Amino acid sequence: MGENYKFDTLSLHAGHIPDKETGSRAVPIYQTTSYVFKNTQEAASLYNMEVGGHLYTRISNPTVAALEQRLAALEGGASAVACSSGMAAMHLVVSTICSSGDHIVASSKMYGANINLLQHTMPRFGINTDFVNPNDPDAIEKAIRPNTKMVFGEVIGNPGLDIMDVPAISEICKRKNVPLVLDATFNTPYLMQPFKYGANIVIHSLTKWLGGHGIAIGGAVVNGGNFDWGDKEKFPTISGPHFALNGISFWEEFGPSALIAKIRAEGMYNFGPSLSPTNAFYLMQGIETLPLRMKKHIENTHEMLDFLQNHEEVAWVKHPDLETHPDYKIAKRILPKGSGSIIVFGIKGGREAGQVFIESVQLASHLANVGDAKTLLIHPGSTTHSHLSSEAMKEGGLTDDMIRLSVGLEDINDIKKDFEKGFRAVKKLGARC
Amino acid sequence: MLINFKGAKTYIGTGGKNLDNSKTTICFIHGAGQNHLSFIQQSRFFANKGYSVIVPDMPGHGLSEGKPCKSIKEIAKWVYDLLKTLDVNNIIILGHSQGCLVALELNRLYPSFLNGVIFVAGSNEIPVNQFLLDLSLSDEQKASNLMVTWGHGIDGDMSINNWPGHSHYGEGNNVMKMNKPKSLNCDLNACNNYKDGIDAAKSIDIPALAVLAKNDQMTPLKSGQKFVELIKKCETHVLDCGHFLQTERPKVLNSLILSYLLKL
Ligand SMILES: Cc1ncc(COP(=O)(O)O)c(C=O)c1O
Numbered sequence: 001m002g003e004n005y006k007f008d009t010l011s012l013h014a015g016h017i018p019d020k021e022t023g024s025r026a027v028p029i030y031q032t033t034s035y036v037f038k039n040t041q042e043a044a045s046l047y048n049m050e051v052g053g054h055l056y057t058r059i060s061n062p063t064v065a066a067l068e069q070r071l072a073a074l075e076g077g078a079s080a081v082a083c084s085s086g087m088a089a090m091h092l093v094v095s096t097i098c099s100s101g102d103h104i105v106a107s108s109k110m111y112g113a114n115i116n117l118l119q120h121t122m123p124r125f126g127i128n129t130d131f132v133n134p135n136d137p138d139a140i141e142k143a144i145r146p147n148t149k150m151v152f153g154e155v156i157g158n159p160g161l162d163i164m165d166v167p168a169i170s171e172i173c174k175r176k177n178v179p180l181v182l183d184a185t186f187n188t189p190y191l192m193q194p195f196k197y198g199a200n201i202v203i204h205s206l207t208k209w210l211g212g213h214g215i216a217i218g219g220a221v222v223n224g225g226n227f228d229w230g231d232k233e234k235f236p237t238i239s240g241p242h243f244a245l246n247g248i249s250f251w252e253e254f255g256p257s258a259l260i261a262k263i264r265a266e267g268m269y270n271f272g273p274s275l276s277p278t279n280a281f282y283l284m285q286g287i288e289t290l291p292l293r294m295k296k297h298i299e300n301t302h303e304m305l306d307f308l309q310n311h312e313e314v315a316w317v318k319h320p321d322l323e324t325h326p327d328y329k330i331a332k333r334i335l336p337k338g339s340g341s342i343i344v345f346g347i348k349g350g351r352e353a354g355q356v357f358i359e360s361v362q363l364a365s366h367l368a369n370v371g372d373a374k375t376l377l378i379h380p381g382s383t384t385h386s387h388l389s390s391e392a393m394k395e396g397g398l399t400d401d402m403i404r405l406s407v408g409l410e411d412i413n414d415i416k417k418d419f420e421k422g423f424r425a426v427k428k429l430g431a432r433c
Numbered sequence: 434m435l436i437n438f439k440g441a442k443t444y445i446g447t448g449g450k451n452l453d454n455s456k457t458t459i460c461f462i463h464g465a466g467q468n469h470l471s472f473i474q475q476s477r478f479f480a481n482k483g484y485s486v487i488v489p490d491m492p493g494h495g496l497s498e499g500k501p502c503k504s505i506k507e508i509a510k511w512v513y514d515l516l517k518t519l520d521v522n523n524i525i526i527l528g529h530s531q532g533c534l535v536a537l538e539l540n541r542l543y544p545s546f547l548n549g550v551i552f553v554a555g556s557n558e559i560p561v562n563q564f565l566l567d568l569s570l571s572d573e574q575k576a577s578n579l580m581v582t583w584g585h586g587i588d589g590d591m592s593i594n595n596w597p598g599h600s601h602y603g604e605g606n607n608v609m610k611m612n613k614p615k616s617l618n619c620d621l622n623a624c625n626n627y628k629d630g631i632d633a634a635k636s637i638d639i640p641a642l643a644v645l646a647k648n649d650q651m652t653p654l655k656s657g658q659k660f661v662e663l664i665k666k667c668e669t670h671v672l673d674c675g676h677f678l679q680t681e682r683p684k685v686l687n688s689l690i691l692s693y694l695l696k697l
Contacts, residue, residue: 001648001675002583003590014592050478051683052596060597068598078603079596225607230496248449252496253477255470256607257599264597 007074007190008291015069015284029281030062049245049253049265059268063277067284071210071220074189074287075202078225079260081268082218082280086185086205087113088273089219093181093203094118095271096237096263098149100126105143105178107134107153109160109397112384114183118152135327137168144176149235150201151178155194156186156320156340158370159380159404160397163320163327166334170198177234179227185209185371186340190294197334200227201259208371209341212286212293216279221263225256238262293373293409298338300415301407307416308345313353313423315346315401341407342370351390351400353426354379358403360425363410363418375408375415438515439492441499444469445515446488448480456485457548457694458521462512463488464530464554465620466577468495470608471529474596474683475690482691489515493613501619505531505627509538513546525549525694529679530652531624534559537633544636549697551690552643554676556656557630557663561621569618574610576617581605586648586675594680601680634663641667642693644678644686651676668693 005013016027035054037043046055054060068080083089094117098104106118108131118129132139134153144151151173153164166182173180179200184192188209194202204210206218229238229251238258239251242265250258250265268274275283301319308317318324320331320339331339347353357379358366364375368384378384381400385393390400408415434452436443446469452458459479461472469476469488480486491508492499502508512535516524526547528536533555540547569576581589581602588594589601609617641664645657654671661669670689674681 001586001590002650004582005590010592017587017591017593044481045478048477048481050481051474051687052594052599053684054597062597065594065597069592069594069600072598072600072603073592076603077600078607079599081598225603226610228611246449252444252446253449254473255468255495255611256604260598 010070010073011290012288014073015066027063027066027281027284029277031277032061033057049261057277058272058274059264061277061280064275064280067280068220070284070287071204071222075222076193076195077202077222078256080220080222081260081263082206082220082275083268084219084273084275085217086183086203086207086219087117089203089205089221090114090117090183091271092221092263092267092273093150093201094122094127096259096267097179097235098127099237101147102127102149103145103147104129105140105148105151106131107157107162107164108132109134109157109162110154110183111158114154134162134164135330137165137172140169141172141176144172144178148176148178150181152181152183154183154186155192156335156342158186159342159344161318161320161325161339161342161344163331163335163339165330166194166197166199173200174198177228177231186342187335188290188294190290191337191340192335195224195226200224206283207369209294209297210287210290211283212290212371212373213282214369214372214374216282218275218279218283221260223257223259229258296409297341297407300409300412301338301341301343303412304343304405304407304415307419308343311423313348313426315348317343317345319343343405343407344402345405346399346401347403347426349401349426349430351381353429354401354403355382356425356429357422358382361418361422363414364405370404370406372406373409375410376406378404380404435496438518439499439511441492442497443492443499443515444490444496446472446476446486448476448478448486448488450480450486452487452519452521453485454521456483457523457525458485458487459525459527460512460516461486461488462526462528462532462535463491463494464532465624466580466609466612466617467529468608468611470495470611471677472679475527475679475687478687479690484694485521487516487519487521493616493619495611501613501616502623503619504623505534505538506542508535508623509542512539513543523548525551525697527551527553527690528555529553530555530676531559531620534624534627534630537630538627541629541633541636544638547639549639549694550637550641551693552641553678553686554646554649554652554657555643556652556660557634558627558656559624559652561625566618566621566625569621570615573614573617577609578606580651581609583650584676586646586681588681589675595683596680601677605677630660631663634660637664640697642690643667643669644689645669645671646675646678647671647673649676
């Protein structure tokens with residue numbers, strides 16, 4: 001009672017105490033779609049959102065709820081909802097807060113699908129976005145209009161690793177009465193808790209570092225509970241009358257958890273991007289070791305930064321913990337434990353060298369993911385962006401020699417040796433030319 | 434709903450239903466530093482069980498404007514005037530923590546006004562230590578966070594919640610943050626200065642219900658148990674949780690309240 005457990009403890013315990021009936025120490029996997037009502041009165045209570053409980057796994061499930069409560073505790077948020085992927089989380093937030101005619105201000109340097117959703121999909125539904133530089137608070141302020149319903153960005157941008165000045169931008173959002181929504185996938189609550197810096201909503205791709213083992217896709221929306229949705233004209237979906245439940249206002253009925261209550265009552269109910277209980281279990285297993293893993297991820301990342309910066313085959317290295325990074329100062333301030341375990345670097349010899357490097361390493365896996373315990377690599381120039389010319393890639397902030405490295409937890413000397421193998425192949429290529 | 438009451442915008446939760454004065458009315462009185470949201474899992478439940486529900490945000494709390502009341506007596510008078518204005522009859526008062534002192538005072542000042550009285554985590558006195566009183570002035574948010582932490586049992590520490598995905602601490606801290614600055618200090622002083630609890634408890638002539646918590650660090654169980662001894666007719670239950678029974682044990686609490694109401 002009143003223990004205020006620390007982060008490492010919450011990573012292991014939050015959301016679950018040993019089961020009273022069976023004594024099960026691990027979180028049980030409630031692999032069920034539905035729950036028997038004790039009586040009609042209980043059923044009605046659940047449908048009316050009078051008391052908490054489970055009625056159908058599309059809306060909530062005890063195993064998934066343990067994960068949600070663990071995430072809420074780790075972020076210091078009021079409540080959370082877990083869902084089928086990071087993109088599902090993003091869609092839940094946008095579709096719950098915004099309606100046709102509304103406007104979003106978003107970072108121009110984000111994960112491709114985050115950009116695509118806002119640039120191409122949402123406009124079809126009348127929701128338009130202005131993209132601005134994430135480290136330019138003035139530009140963000142100028143882009144906010146009366147119909148702007150959220151400011152969105154990634155704390156650490158994927159793949160450019162731009163750092164958002166969260167304290168400065170949250171001040172602007174507060175002044176403008178617009179919620180600040182952050183994708184905190186790359187930092188995880190271990191490296192930085194956005195609510196402490198004034199953000200209002202956090203979304204995660206649990207697929208990445210939180211799950212940490214590359215075995216389950218999942219996402220979550222965590223609600224800070226620190227935003228006043230009381231303006232009915234501006235936020236009618238949260239504080240105006242709901243389409244069911246006798247037209248209640250979620251803001252008045254559920255206060256700090258209004259957003260999550262609405263996401264369950266509308267998003268989970270009507271779109272249904274629910275997370276499977278077994279995947280929730282896998283993701284929670286990952287979270288149990290999040291602090292240990294993140295520590296080692298950062299250690300190995302710093303070792304790799306030294307290694308790459310001093311390597312003759314490397315043209316350039318980008319990471320916010322390097323003084324040469326334009327956002328180094330803000331990273332030091334808001335990410336003092338380290339700015340994540342993604343490194344981007346350029347290989348001498350351009351697109352072809354990148355391709356040879358990727359094909360010559362053995363330990364590092366060439367794939368489209370980040371945040372696995374294992375070291376991962378991708379060379380956009382020969383994969384996701386292979387159809388683009390070098391010039392076109394540059395326009396999008398990418399170069400054809402760029403490799404994205406997600407530093408894993410292997411013995412650091414093995415990773416370095418593996419990279420040497422790749423660099424030797426690149427060197428041979430250079431000699432041949 | 435929002436009404437204009439005593440010149441201030443005043444919010445009254447109704448559990449999502451319209452008030453109906455032909456029904457028995459349950460008026461929920463929140464605790465120190467709280468507001469209507471401490472009864473999320475009671476207001477809608479009882480509004481859907483055939484009762485008319487009134488959950489006011491006291492002045493300066495939650496969505497209500499106005500200056501916070503300075504004493505338990507002042508709050509009791511405010512509640513009395515509000516209920517008179519709303520023209521409700523057949524009234525049951527449910528208080529949580531400081532709200533229990535308000536319920537006691539209401540019954541002492543206006544005998545025969547109430548038809549039933551329910552004390553949740555209650556006592557006849559709530560002394561507040563000087564440290565918390567001072568902190569509520571110098572760092573209101575820290576004081577609130579401490580109260581939220583002390584106020585919960587293991588469910589708070591471990592983020593265990595029957596409302597899927599909700600955190601007692603995260604939610605509790607933000608509920609308290611909604612109140613106007615300095616309101617917490619007013620509440621804590623009102624609690625600390627209330628000395629009429631023993632007489633008020635002895636003067637209760639209606640059957641009462643008390644639901645206390647085993648691990649209550651705000652109104653300790655021992656104090657609550659002494660308190661219920663003072664009441665002529667009081668059905669008492671002790672639940673295995675902390676001070677915030679409404680969110681820690683909502684289902685058991687609701688069913689105890691419901692069976693008490695059905696016996697009245
Ligand atoms: C920053 C960021 N956000 C969101 C996502 C989407 O996550 P998911 O694949 O779980 O939908 C990704 C995936 O790569 C990502 O890198």
